[in-house]
Amino acid sequence: MGRKVHPLGFRLGVIRDWQAKWYADTHYAEFLQEDLKLRQAIRSKYADAAISLVEIDRQAKEITVTIHTARPGIVIGRGGQRVDELSSHLEKLIGKRVRLNIQEIRQPELDANLVARTIAEQIQRRIAYRRAMKQSIFRTIQAGAKGIRVSCAGRLGDAEIARRQTMHQGQVPLHTIRADIDYGFTEARTTLGRIGVKVWIYKGEILPEPKELEVEEMPVELAAVKSAEAEPITAVEPEAKPAEPIAVEAAEAVAEVKAEEKPVTKRRRKVAVTTELEEKPEAPAVAKAAEAVAEVKAEKKPAKPARKRSKKAVAAKDTTSEAEATLTEKEEKDATT
Template identity: 40%
Template structure:
């Protein structure tokens, strides 16, 4: 049997970030974990994915303050029903109402802050693609047609290098459940450097539940790429400084500004010896 691992957890620390960023002692860990689950369940129940377009919720704690960062493709849904009036006071009132509803979930009053982040490219977000596919299947759209539309949307998005979509269950009302998948482009699941996003969703149809899995391979913009880029820039800068600056100028700079001369000097790479032919001329032997 093939053993599979979640692509998101497999790449934590390399190209993915933790959704919950906080530290707690062993006595408070379970309590804070339940608070995070309450917040996520509330947002999922009150603002479904198909209506609000919520793709991710990030929680951070600093002392007693709980900060929520909600990524959504439709921020006006969370801002309230008065967004058409273009009144800033009405927009803020929508967030205030959401914050008050969240504070009622906790037995003790906890300082809470909300921040909305708009997803400018929903077609390149794996969670929104899975939610959209589930919505089409629930509307009784043929699964092959829905698969092609999802693949086409992902291909037109900027920065997407590959996509894979899989649907499992009683497809088209068949008596025997099966799985079908479509892939376009590259999806390197075994490469840790590759930034592969992964999301699952459930479509509730008349014939039962259909499981949806979406993999999305995008251009690397994560932790590994930033570290690699930073190291490469620093190495190029050091090499350029050594190649341009002559030895006399380095000595003069060390004498004039001894405090500023803290940049390590890289020694030139040793050159390989030239190849010597085995045949020796008569003049050389003589």
């Protein structure tokens, strides 16, 4: 993927602010040179003060310089003596009025520039680069970071061929813009050449604060008028007249009678209906009509035709009749003899 985008410049205007706050139309190059001189002078004079960041803010007649350091005592000095010396030195350097602000860094283990500076100093003191990287990673994670990545490039371990060594722990989401990632870079000057040290530290996500709705303040009289206008006008209902005593007594008697009556269930209703139907006598006209209809149906029924006998049945009947005739003749002969 080639080279990576600078993590601080990628998040400018979203969760990070510019290190120099000023606008110049025609004197841009002049102001930029002044900023570079101020930063170089401060870092060179206080190289051992663990300075991480220098912010510059320009007003009409003066320049405000804010120094973020982990050792404010070195910068301030006894009674602020060194601050006065530094401010006078910077005023002579650029020829303008300079005001200094010193801010202490509470947790230097979570500052990427300071972590990179400590690793570079250890490499310059001939300490093994792997050990320096592991110690810095351990301290940063112990301080509360969610992730860290350290990269060293150069002639590591007095090797003849330069190479790059990277170590990381936790997560470092470089593509997430709301992720608070601090980045630092420095160089270790050794007898065999320079070794570059890069550090990325992930501290967590910075979410936007919820916007509060602005409520306009109104005078009390105007608010009362608006509330009165907003209330809807409802119709006034007439008062209910008390019921007459006679009607009330009659209603109570009807309610008592209804309460005494047992509710008729579905089964009881069916039995009552069937008994009523059985008890009702049929009308004479209906009975006569039913009889007439029955007679007509009986007349209309056709008589069943005689079943046709088969040839076998007819032949069997004829044989039986002949056998009976021969028997009768024999009996008659016997009787005569």
